[in-house]
Amino acid sequence: MARVFLKNVVKKFGKVVAVNHVTLEVKDKEFMVLLGPSGCGKSTTLRLIAGLETPDEGEIWIGDRLVNEIDPTKRNVAMVFQSYALYPHMTVYQNIEFPLKMARVPREERRRKVIEVAKFLGIEDLLNRYPKQLSGGQQQRVALARAIVREPEVFLLDEPLSNLDAKLRVKMRFELRRLLHDELQTTTLYVTHDQVEAMTMADRIAVMNAGKIMQVGSPIDVFEKPANIFVAGFIGVPPMSFFEGTLIEKQESLFLDLGSVLFRIPKTYYSTLYPYVGSEIVMGIRPQDIKVTLEPQENSYEGKIVGYEPLGTETYVHFTINGTKEYVAVIPRGMRISLKRKVYWTFNPHRLYFFKKSTGEAIY
Amino acid sequence: MPKSNLFLSRKIKSLLEKRKSREALEALVLISVVTCLNVVFGYFAAVFAFYLSFFKWDYIGPMEFVGLKNFMVIFKDLWRGISGAYFFQAPFYTGLKNILLYTAIVVPTQTVLAMILAAFANQKIKGVQFYKVSYFLPAVTSPVIIALIFIWLFMKQGFINYMLQFVVPGFAPDWINDKNYLLYAIALVAIWGTSGHFMVSFLAAMQSIPRDIYEAAMLEGAGPIRRFIYITVPMLKPMIVYVVVLGLIGALQMFDLAWVMAGSNGGPGGAGYTMALDIYNEAFINLRPGVAAAKSIFLFALIFSTTYVFQKKYKVMVR
Amino acid sequence: MKSSLKPSKLGWITLVYFVLSLFAYIYLSPFIRSFVASFMTWEQASKYPPEWIPNPFTLENYVKLFRLELFPRWILNTALYAGLIVAGNIIFSSMAGYAFARLKFPGRDALFSALLALLMIPIFVTLVPNYIIIYRLGLIDNIVGLALLSLANVPSTFLMRQYFLSIPQEIFDAARIDGCGPIKTFFYICLPLAKPALGAVAVYQFLGAWNAFLGPLVFLRTPENFTLPVGLSFAFQRSMWTEYTPIIAGSLVAAAPTIVLFIALNKYLIKGIVIQAGKG
Numbered sequence: 001m002a003r004v005f006l007k008n009v010v011k012k013f014g015k016v017v018a019v020n021h022v023t024l025e026v027k028d029k030e031f032m033v034l035l036g037p038s039g040c041g042k043s044t045t046l047r048l049i050a051g052l053e054t055p056d057e058g059e060i061w062i063g064d065r066l067v068n069e070i071d072p073t074k075r076n077v078a079m080v081f082q083s084y085a086l087y088p089h090m091t092v093y094q095n096i097e098f099p100l101k102m103a104r105v106p107r108e109e110r111r112r113k114v115i116e117v118a119k120f121l122g123i124e125d126l127l128n129r130y131p132k133q134l135s136g137g138q139q140q141r142v143a144l145a146r147a148i149v150r151e152p153e154v155f156l157l158d159e160p161l162s163n164l165d166a167k168l169r170v171k172m173r174f175e176l177r178r179l180l181h182d183e184l185q186t187t188t189l190y191v192t193h194d195q196v197e198a199m200t201m202a203d204r205i206a207v208m209n210a211g212k213i214m215q216v217g218s219p220i221d222v223f224e225k226p227a228n229i230f231v232a233g234f235i236g237v238p239p240m241s242f243f244e245g246t247l248i249e250k251q252e253s254l255f256l257d258l259g260s261v262l263f264r265i266p267k268t269y270y271s272t273l274y275p276y277v278g279s280e281i282v283m284g285i286r287p288q289d290i291k292v293t294l295e296p297q298e299n300s301y302e303g304k305i306v307g308y309e310p311l312g313t314e315t316y317v318h319f320t321i322n323g324t325k326e327y328v329a330v331i332p333r334g335m336r337i338s339l340k341r342k343v344y345w346t347f348n349p350h351r352l353y354f355f356k357k358s359t360g361e362a363i364y
Numbered sequence: 365m366p367k368s369n370l371f372l373s374r375k376i377k378s379l380l381e382k383r384k385s386r387e388a389l390e391a392l393v394l395i396s397v398v399t400c401l402n403v404v405f406g407y408f409a410a411v412f413a414f415y416l417s418f419f420k421w422d423y424i425g426p427m428e429f430v431g432l433k434n435f436m437v438i439f440k441d442l443w444r445g446i447s448g449a450y451f452f453q454a455p456f457y458t459g460l461k462n463i464l465l466y467t468a469i470v471v472p473t474q475t476v477l478a479m480i481l482a483a484f485a486n487q488k489i490k491g492v493q494f495y496k497v498s499y500f501l502p503a504v505t506s507p508v509i510i511a512l513i514f515i516w517l518f519m520k521q522g523f524i525n526y527m528l529q530f531v532v533p534g535f536a537p538d539w540i541n542d543k544n545y546l547l548y549a550i551a552l553v554a555i556w557g558t559s560g561h562f563m564v565s566f567l568a569a570m571q572s573i574p575r576d577i578y579e580a581a582m583l584e585g586a587g588p589i590r591r592f593i594y595i596t597v598p599m600l601k602p603m604i605v606y607v608v609v610l611g612l613i614g615a616l617q618m619f620d621l622a623w624v625m626a627g628s629n630g631g632p633g634g635a636g637y638t639m640a641l642d643i644y645n646e647a648f649i650n651l652r653p654g655v656a657a658a659k660s661i662f663l664f665a666l667i668f669s670t671t672y673v674f675q676k677k678y679k680v681m682v683r
Numbered sequence: 684m685k686s687s688l689k690p691s692k693l694g695w696i697t698l699v700y701f702v703l704s705l706f707a708y709i710y711l712s713p714f715i716r717s718f719v720a721s722f723m724t725w726e727q728a729s730k731y732p733p734e735w736i737p738n739p740f741t742l743e744n745y746v747k748l749f750r751l752e753l754f755p756r757w758i759l760n761t762a763l764y765a766g767l768i769v770a771g772n773i774i775f776s777s778m779a780g781y782a783f784a785r786l787k788f789p790g791r792d793a794l795f796s797a798l799l800a801l802l803m804i805p806i807f808v809t810l811v812p813n814y815i816i817i818y819r820l821g822l823i824d825n826i827v828g829l830a831l832l833s834l835a836n837v838p839s840t841f842l843m844r845q846y847f848l849s850i851p852q853e854i855f856d857a858a859r860i861d862g863c864g865p866i867k868t869f870f871y872i873c874l875p876l877a878k879p880a881l882g883a884v885a886v887y888q889f890l891g892a893w894n895a896f897l898g899p900l901v902f903l904r905t906p907e908n909f910t911l912p913v914g915l916s917f918a919f920q921r922s923m924w925t926e927y928t929p930i931i932a933g934s935l936v937a938a939a940p941t942i943v944l945f946i947a948l949n950k951y952l953i954k955g956i957v958i959q960a961g962k963g
Contacts, residue, residue, distance in 0.1 A: 052579050072582045085580040089598045098594070102585035150584070388788035390865035398779035398835040399794065405832050406801040409809035409816065416812065423815070484702050497949045498707040501714065504945040504952075506894030508912035509934045512919060513717050516927055521731035523716055560710065588695075617805050620896045624916050640807060647811045648901065660807040667805055 002063050002153035002187045003028045004049060009058030011044055018044040019055070020211035026189060031181045034191045035198040035234070036208035042191045045208070046156050049189065051075050063153055073102075078147035079156040082163065084139050086131040092118075092142050093127040099150045117149045137168050144176075148184065155180055155188040161197065169197075177201045195235050199223070207231045229360040232284050232353055238316055241290070241327040243283040244357060247276050256283055260322040261301060266349040272363055273354060280357035289351035290329035292317060293344050294337075300344040303327075305337055319343060417658040422651050434658035451634030456659060458634045459642040462547055466638070467615040469551045474559045475607050479600065481559065482566035483592060496567070499560035507557060511624035514553045515540060518625075540625065543635035550621050550636055558614070562607045569603035570596060605678050609671045616667050619644065639663055714942075717931050721745070725926030744932035747924055753906055754933065757914035760903075761893055761937075764826050764910055768892040769885050771834035776884060779835065780843025781873045785855050786865050795844070798837050806897065814901055824904040832898060833891075839884045846880035847873065886948060890941055911937040 004026040011019040019041045026032040034042040047053045049060060051072030060067050067075055078099075087095050093114060100110040118124040121141045131139055140160060147155060160176070161169045180188045181203070192198055198205045199219045207214040207222060207230070214234075215227040226232035233239050245258040247265075254270055254277070256263040263283070265273065273281075293300065306326060307318040317329050317337060329345060337343065354363040417434055419427040438456055445457020485496055502510060517523045518539040525536035539549040573596065581591050597604075619640035626636025628645060643663065647656035720728040721744055722737040748754045782788070783795050813832060814823075822828025854876075858868045874881075899910040909917060915933050924930070945952060 050579075050583055052582070071587075072579075073585045073587055075583070077583065079580065079583050081576045081580060083574070083576055085574070085576040087577060087581075087595065089601075098581070098586075099584035102581075102590065146580075146584075387786055387865055391782040391786035391788040391791075393866065394778040394782040394786070394869065395794075397775040398798070398837075398840050401775075401831070401835050402798055402801055402837060404816070405809060405813050406804065407797075409812035410804050412812040412815075413808045423818075481706060484699055487699050489696065489699065492703075493949070495703045495707050497946065498710050500949070500952075501942065501945065502710060504890055504894075504941045505938045506896065506912045506941075508896045508916050509894075509938045510713075512915060512930055512934045513713055515919075516720075516728075516931060517713060517716065519729070521729065523712070523733050526731065526733055556710070556713075613805070617807060620912075623896075623900075624919070627920065643807050643810075644901075647814075653811050653815070656811050657808075660805070660811070664805050664808050668803070 003030075003061075004032075004154055004187060004189065005059075005061040006045070006049070007059040007061070009045075009048060009055045009060060011041075011048060011053060011055050017211050019048065022058075022208075022211070022213055024206055024213060024216065026187060029181075029185050029187055031177065031188045031190065031201060031203045033198040033202035033205045034189060034208060035193070035195055035205050036214075037193055037234070039210075040208045041211040042193075042208050043158055046079075046158055046189060046191050049154070050077055050079050050156055076150075076152050077154045077156055078150050078152040079158065080140075080143045080147050080160045082159045084131075084143040084160075084163075086139060086142055086146075088131050091128055091130055092123065092134070095131070095142055096127075096145045096149050099146065103150070113149055114145075117145045120148070121145050136164050137172070140164065140172070144179075153187065155186055157188065157190045159192055160190075161192070161194075173197055173200055196237070199235070205235075207234060209234075225362075225364070226353065227362055229282060229284070229355045229362075232355070232362070236286055238287045238328050238330070240284045240286050240353070241329075243285075243327075244280070245283070247273060247279060247281050249277050256281070258321070263301075264299070266352070268349070269352065269354065276356070276363065281363070282355040282357050282360075284353035284355065285347050286351065287316065287328045287330045289348040290327070291346050291348070292319070292329050292331050292335075292337075293346075294335075294341075296344045297346055300346045303343050303345050305339055305341050305343060307339070308337060317343075319345070413657045413660060416654055417661055419654045420652075421654050423653065427654075430654070434655045437655050438658055438662060451630070451637065455630075455634065455637060455642050455645070456639070458630070458637050459639040462630075462634075462636070463616055463618065463638045463640075466547055466551055466554075466618065467612065469548070470554045470615045471608060471611040473551075474555045474562060474611060475604065477555065477559045478562035478607065479566050479597075479604070481563040482570055483596065485563065485567060486570050496564070499563050501560065502557045503561035505557075507620040508624055510553060510557050511621045514549070514556075515625055518549050541632055543631070543633035546626060546631050546635040550618075550625050553621055553625070554615070554618065558611070562611070565607055566600065566603055569600050573599050601678065605675060608674060612671050612674065613667055616670070617663065639666075714938075717935055720928060721932040721935050723928060725928045728928050728931070744928045745936075747929045748933050748936065751918075751923065753909070753914060753918075756907055757909050757911045758936070760826060760908060761910040761912075764830055764895075764899070765889050765892040767826065767830040768833055769888050771830065772836065772839040772884055772888045773881050775835035776839035777843045777874065777877055777881060778869060779840045780845075781847050781869050782865070783840070784844045784847035785852075798840065801837055810897070810901060817902060823902060824908055826903075826908065829898055829902040832902075833888075836888075839888060842884055842887075843877065843880055846877060850876060883951075886944065886952065889944070893941055 004024075006022055006024045009019055009022045010017065022041075022045060024032075024045075034045060036042050044053060048055055049062070051067065051070065055068065062075060062077065087098065090098065096114045096117060097110050100113060105113070114127075115124060118127055121144060123138065123141050123145060126134060126138060126142070131142065134142065140163075143160070157176075161172055164172060176190075177200070180186060190197075190201065202219055204216060204218050205222050206216045209230050215222055215231045217225070217227075222231055222235050226235065229242065233242065243256065243258055243263070245256045245263075248255050248257050254265040254273060256265060291297075292303075296302075301321060303319040303321045305317055305319050309316040309318075312333070314333055315331050315335070315337075317331050318326050319329065320326055331337070355361060356363060416427075418429060418431060420430045420433070421427045441454050441456040442460070445454030445461070449457075451458045481499055485492055485499070514524075519525075520536065520538040520541075524539070528535055537545045539545045577595060578591055581595055586594060617640050618638055622630070622636050622638045622641050623644075625631070626641075628641060628649070630637025630641060639659070640663075643656050643659045646659060647653050716733070719735055719737060722740050722742065723734075724739070724741055724743070727734060727738065783791060817823055817828045817831070820828065822831065854872065855868060858872050863871060894912065895910065896912045896916075899913045903909055903913060906914065906917060911933075915930065915937060918924070918933065919930050
């Protein structure tokens with residue numbers, strides 16, 4: 001049983017609180033992704049689990065051991081670093097063999113295991129080369145081999161794909177998940193800032209910001225039911241568009257007053273939103289759920305195009321409503337638009353999100 | 365105006381206008397002093413030394429060509445020394461023997477010591493700069509000054525013997541005057557004086573090892589000592605070669621310490637006599653510059669071959 | 684790194700401090716002993732077991748030093764020599780360093796390699812011939828003659844060249860477009876920009892010159908012209924004072940400038956060796 005449990009962990013660097021009362025449980029054999037922007041504390045959290053940093057407060061459990069006091073040399077976790085950290089003065093074979101040597105595994109068995117793992121990852125031809133003679137993708141596989149050969153309880157990966165070119169990255173996303181989760185079935189913690197990686201690879205995602213966990217859930221959960229503005233705006237490409245305003249009631253209907261425009265809120269949300277009449281709230285819509293047309297539709301609002309990004313399969317359109325903030329919508333290919341064109345847009349009434357402006361919390 | 369002058373000045377003018385040649389010309393001006401001084405006092409002197417080694421001279425009269433006679437003087441000296449002659453009959457041999465022993469003591473010790481000090485000084489603890497400064501302090505002081513101070517410390521009733529009582533009670537030799545201990549005293553002073561400098565070199569090399577390699581090793585079960593053996597030392601190999609080569613070059617030519625601590629005669633029984641001292645004596649006391657030049661070539665060959673062999677063996681070239 | 688102090692961690696830190704302090708003692712105690720003894724009488728300084736507090740506290744050693752006419756002269760000579768070497772190296776090595784780094788001329792790289800190769804020749808090989816050359820120039824026993832040998836030496840040139848190589852080519856190109864030929868570029872662009880490297884050269888050359896021995900020993904003949912290291916060893920060997928403590932005091936005076944300089948600049952000096960070692 002190799003679950004990982006962080007209980008109320010705090011880590012400070014001088015005045016900066018990098019990890020702020022984080023509690024997280026990673027189940028046995030689960031592929032958990034720590035997702036967040038740079039500086040959010042995800043790498044620090046990983047290093048705390050590895051033992052490369054010690055927590056100021058809180059408990060860290062691996063399996064059924066409290067590992068706070070246990071030296072990193074003895075925690076039985078394997079880590080793949082962003083830079084791979086291959087030993088430059090050793091061959092690939094010696095690199096992979098090193099952890100076994102440290103564990104005093106006899107030479108014959110070491111040899112057997114190294115070759116087995118090398119074959120498993122398709123690098124058995126590279127065993128006599130030195131790291132500097134290898135490509136980025138090959139180096140990564142050596143780093144993986146070095147981690148795998150130890151048969152650890154937990155895998156820790158710190159942005160392992162960020163040094164690869166885009167195409168290789170897409171391929172490796174799939175491979176890594178298959179390898180670590182499906183084939184080796186080992187508990188894995190994977191740190192990244194790329195939410196596409198998180199969505200495609202994770203069993204569950206822990207979204208972090210400024211040292212705190214914003215939400216933990218499956219990819220669908222964090223996408224469909226974000227717990228706050230941060231998660232809603234972080235997950236999904238292009239990011240969700242947010243409309244800030246006051247919730248007012250007029251003639252038995254609810255409207256969001258943006259100042260220049262009044263949105264009519266669909267009736268389905270009345271029961272959840274009623275308590276917030278009079279306060280500032282934020283409405284969020286994903287660009288894919290905004291429909292843009294060239295002719296007025298029922299319940300549509302006017303807008304003006306101020307920019308667009310053609311991607312081939314679809315186009316992102318930036319528009320303003322009466323000269324207010326810019327918002328983004330996605331339009332299908334084939335639709336003709338041009339700058340400064342007047343357009344009309346509606347939204348999918350079932351796909352709205354509402355958040356309290358003060359705390360950012362979602363209102364369901 | 366004569367035609368040739370006009371032609372010449374026109375040529376120079378056109379040269380100055382052409383950018384490439386102007387650049388070359390101005391560059392030559394800029395390097396002139398460095399090149400001249402170093403060519404004269406470096407290459408020309410070396411060639412002259414080589415030339416001089418075939419002559420007999422006393423600085424004043426004419427130079428007399430003697431072929432390989434000066435080298436024969438060296439080899440006769442070595443021969444006598446090997447067959448057990450006393451110091452004054454075979455000074456060059458004594459100098460060679462002493463300097464080889466000295467080098468064998470000093471170079472490995474100062475290298476290992478410097479590496480260990482660097483490993484300790486590499487820890488991120490408070491006040492480590494103070495220690496680095498302390499270790500390096502002897503290296504900014506003149507070897508002569510150091511030697512003068514240590515003569516006093518090495519006296520029979522001196523500070524060093526006093527400190528030794530805490531480690532090996534009863535062991536308090538008369539370092540300076542006892543021919544069995546003088547060379548070791550000089551060696552100790554040398555190690556004390558130079559290890560700080562090499563410590564800094566090793567520190568530099570250690571700090572260029574990326575931190576995550578140590579972290580990876582840590583996670584793979586290597587404690588601090590094993591990390592040092594398997595990661596630090598192998599990755600320091602180029603710097604080790606650099607330190608040893610520099611150490612060899614310095615040790616084989618050691619002069620200042622011997623001059624002060626042993627005197628120009630090399631002290632009791634020639635125990636502190638070095639090859640460098642011998643060359644100096646030959647040139648300025650015996651007034652035999654030809655023989656001195658021959659001996660200096662021998663020294664050069666010795667230094668060159670030892671450093672070359674060492675670099676070849678460890679497959680790292682220093683340059 | 685680790686913030687919590689587990690027992691094994693504490694033990695390790697204690698060991699580290701112990702070893703570091705032990706060696707600090709080894710490296711510093713000769714200086715401290717000398718400093719203390721320079722204020723003692725020879726009678727007290729040669730006591731066994733050694734004493735650490737001067738009693739009586741006396742300045743007689745320093746007085747004896749300066750009463751000897753030669754000693755202040757030695758200080759002057761050494762300062763003059765060091766000054767010449769520093770000035771010469773700053774000017775000429777920077778010029779050559781710039782030319783080797785950024786200018787194109789035939790034989791540039793070959794010449795530079797040839798200069799570097801000179802570093803392999805031991806000083807003893809060139810000593811006697813140089814002596815003869817200086818002798819023929821009539822500059823024996825003359826600080827200027829001695830300085831001529833190291834006025835523009837190869838390590839300084841190497842350092843300056845490395846430094847100029849690290850300045851982006853664009854700056855030199857911009858100067859050229861603005862109408863500067865190489866020599867103008869040197870004075871208007873290179874020199875002002877090279878202050879850190881010039882500082883390093885100045886410091887290293889000062890240290891080397893102030894502490895030099897073999898050169899001054901051979902090329903300076905009369906005691907009035909000696910530099911401090913030569914003078915002090917001369918005084919020692921001629922037993923100019925019946926006691927040893929003046930020699931100790933003299934050694935400290937000789938070592939003081941370099942020690943003070945080092946302590947003041949230690950961060951930069953150590954960093955400089957770090958950078959040089961990286962290139963070596």
